[in-house]
Amino acid sequence: MTAATTSQTAGPYWHLIDFPEWADLLRPDGPNAGIEGGERIVLTGRITDGDGAPVTDAMVEIWQADPEGRYDGAFHGFGRCGTDANGMFRFVTLKPGPVPGRGNQTQAPHVVLTLFARGLLKQLVTRLYFEGEKLNETDPLLQSIEPARRGTLIARPTGTPGEWRLDIRLQGENETVFLDV
Amino acid sequence: MPDPIGYRRPDPATQPPYDLPTYGSTRPRHPKQPLVRVPHTLSEVTGPRMSPAWYAPHDDLSRHNGKEALGERIIVAGRVLDEDGRPVRGALVEVWQANAAGRYHHPADQHDAPLDPNFLGRGRVFTDEEGNYRFTTIRPGAYPWRNHANAWRPVHIHFSLFGAGLAQRLITQMYFPGDPLLAYDPIFQCTADEAARNRLIAQFDIAITQPEWALGYRFDIILRGREATPFEDGAGAH
Ligand SMILES: [Fe+2]
Numbered sequence: 001m002t003a004a005t006t007s008q009t010a011g012p013y014w015h016l017i018d019f020p021e022w023a024d025l026l027r028p029d030g031p032n033a034g035i036e037g038g039e040r041i042v043l044t045g046r047i048t049d050g051d052g053a054p055v056t057d058a059m060v061e062i063w064q065a066d067p068e069g070r071y072d073g074a075f076h077g078f079g080r081c082g083t084d085a086n087g088m089f090r091f092v093t094l095k096p097g098p099v100p101g102r103g104n105q106t107q108a109p110h111v112v113l114t115l116f117a118r119g120l121l122k123q124l125v126t127r128l129y130f131e132g133e134k135l136n137e138t139d140p141l142l143q144s145i146e147p148a149r150r151g152t153l154i155a156r157p158t159g160t161p162g163e164w165r166l167d168i169r170l171q172g173e174n175e176t177v178f179l180d181v
Numbered sequence: 182m183p184d185p186i187g188y189r190r191p192d193p194a195t196q197p198p199y200d201l202p203t204y205g206s207t208r209p210r211h212p213k214q215p216l217v218r219v220p221h222t223l224s225e226v227t228g229p230r231m232s233p234a235w236y237a238p239h240d241d242l243s244r245h246n247g248k249e250a251l252g253e254r255i256i257v258a259g260r261v262l263d264e265d266g267r268p269v270r271g272a273l274v275e276v277w278q279a280n281a282a283g284r285y286h287h288p289a290d291q292h293d294a295p296l297d298p299n300f301l302g303r304g305r306v307f308t309d310e311e312g313n314y315r316f317t318t319i320r321p322g323a324y325p326w327r328n329h330a331n332a333w334r335p336v337h338i339h340f341s342l343f344g345a346g347l348a349q350r351l352i353t354q355m356y357f358p359g360d361p362l363l364a365y366d367p368i369f370q371c372t373a374d375e376a377a378r379n380r381l382i383a384q385f386d387i388a389i390t391q392p393e394w395a396l397g398y399r400f401d402i403i404l405r406g407r408e409a410t411p412f413e414d415g416a417g418a419h
Contacts, residue, residue, distance in 0.1 A: 001264050003195040004405045006377050008354040008368060009204075010339065016277035016303040018339060020231050031235045050209040057289070063229060065398030071227040078229030101222050112224055116352055119196035121371050123350065127224075129325045145217060163379045170210050180190075181217035181225050181348050 007122035014059050014116060015082055023081035025093040031076035038067035038075075038094035042163040043111065043128060043155065046087045050171030054087025058117040062128075064110070069097030095130070102138050108135035108142065113167070125179045128166045131133055131156045145177055152176045187221030188348040188405040189264065195377035203367035205328050226346040231273035233307055242276075242304045242318035250300035252281025252319035254395040257355070257383065260312040261342065264406030268312025269349075272404075275341040276316060277303045283322030292324050297321065323362055335362035335369060342402060349404040356382045357398070 021027050026040060027168055043062070047055040058084055066075035077096070081089045093111075101107040115124040129136055131154050136142055142150055152174060157164035168176045199211035208256060217224060244256050257276075261269040263351040279285045279302060282294040286301050302321075306314045323333050344350070363369050363382070372378045380403075389397025 001266070001406070002262075002380075003374075003377060004191055004264055005351060005353050005403045006372050006381055007196055007351060008371075008381070009206075009340075010341075010352045012289055013277065013287045014339070014341075014352075015287060016285065016301070017305075031232075044233060050211075050213075053209070055210070061350075063224070063227075065224075071223055076229060076235070078231075082355050099223055100182055101221055107222060107224065110224070112347060114347070114350060117210065119204070119208075119210035121199065121204070121207065121368070124199075124212070125347075138413065141217075141219060149214075158187050169275040171213055175212055177214070178212050178216050180218040181221075 003156055009118060009121050010059060010116040012057050018059060018080060018082050020082070023079050023089075023091050025076065025079045025091065032094075035075055035094075041093060041095045042091075042160070043091040043093065043166070044158070044163065045089060045166040045168055046154070047089070047115070047168045047170065048070040048087060048172045049085055052172075054076060054083070054085075055117060055170065056083055056085050056087055056117055057087075058083045058087075061114040062093070062117075063114070064093065064101045065096040067094050067097050069099045069109075071099070105140050106135060106138070108133050108139040110139075113168070117140040124170070125181045126168065126176055127153050127179065128164075129154045149177050155172055185221060185223055185226040187226065187408045188346060189408055194374040195372055198370035201367060201371055203329075204371070221348060221375065225348045226347065227361065228343060228346045231271070231307070232341050236273060236305060238306050239304050240306045240316040242300070242302060242316065245299045245301055248299040250280065250319050251297050252300075252322075254317065254392065255320050256389050256391065256395050256397040257338065257400055258314065258315035258386075258389050258397065259383075259400040259402060261308045261313055261314060261344070261402045262345070263349075264271060265403050267406075268308070268310070269344050269404055270310055270312060271309060272308040272312070272314075273343040274306050274308065274314045275304070276306075276318070276338055278318065278338040279321040279324055281319050281322050282324065283324035294322070294324070296351070320357070322359075328367065331364070333362050335360045335366050340402065344404040351402070353402070353403060354381060355400045358382055362400050404405075
């Protein structure tokens with residue numbers, strides 16, 4: 001048995017493999033063209049570092065289930081978005097449904113976020129949950145996190161219909177909970 | 182539904198830390214709180230199915246718009262396997278790199294080295310049924326960075342891989358044998374385990390080398406293996 005290959009930083013030039021349209025999972029010429037049903041949502045947020053500065057060169061990827069909570073359906077739940085000059089990311093997608101957990105548990109609707117950047121020798125993984133979901137109160141992962149830090153995983157409505165925001169703090173006060181996956 | 186079979190946790194000595202004082206950019210970007218360990222669920226053991234129908238392969242970086250890029254043409258090939266030696270089939274492999282002069286086709290790269298209009302430095306290939314991938318490119322140049330005095334990155338190609346599950350997602354860099362800059366590079370030197378870091382160095386391979394055309398390098402990549410062998414082939418995309 002050989003151990004898995006060592007991770008290395010994506011560095012500052014990963015834009016060469018980024019195609020900005022991938023941030024819109026519902027693009028008319030994309031893999032989800034023609035998919036019916038589900039609630040269209042926008043996921044946005046700002047990434048800041050331990051100095052409070054925006055992280056303007058992060059590559060954010062999402063992975064999520066479809067509105068019925070399936071990962072093996074027709075919906076392609078993958079997107080990629082580079083942060084802009086203000087450290088902001090923005091995805092257009094469908095709201096995922098609840099997903100089976102381990103045992104007989106149910107996981108609240110969530111989106112997995114993976115971050116790559118200069119200064120990250122391996123990716124950082126976290127999750128985005130939705131404020132107000134009843135299932136948040138019984139979600140095994142959320143409930144395993146101390147209450148004071150749980151909120152760093154919960155997106156809130158921005159006021160624009162269908163738009164949710166979750167800011168990510170890599171380090172320091174209100175540091176986002178990152179996951180050892 | 183039975184619980185999904187998780188992926189094995191890596192030996193910490195074979196993977197980099199988040200906080201590496203010799204690599205300055207890690208200082209404000211590493212989390213100070215411990216990571217929260219997640220028992221693997223469907224959210225971690227599944228991953229996107231990357232079909233060539235939606236992500237068109239592009240396996241020849243050595244020419245653009247029908248014109249040859251400058252520099253030494255090379256072929257890079259290898260296998261993508263899991264830790265149990267099983268091929269990872271249909272894996273998406275993305276690569277990006279500097280040109281022969283050590284300059285990226287990227288607005289943020291201001292290194293005083295020439296751009297090559299015939300070299301964009303990005304490619305995309307998929308592994309076959311045996312986990313094999315292959316692409317043609319130009320040997321990149323070394324380039325300076327501002328991490329420390331007189332800092333130069335060794336010659337490298339960036340690799341991005343999607344296996345069967347999110348937990349297998351990997352971004353890494355491939356280096357070239359005999360590069361004197363490896364000894365000075367904190368990114369290459371980031372692991373405690375010397376054997377692990379040396380596996381980031383491709384090997385010259387006369388069997389991949391094509392006569393009168395291009396030198397060949399072999400670079401095999403290992404993705405995390407499952408905690409137990411699934412009854413069905415776990416390498417399939419799900
Ligand atoms: Fe690089």
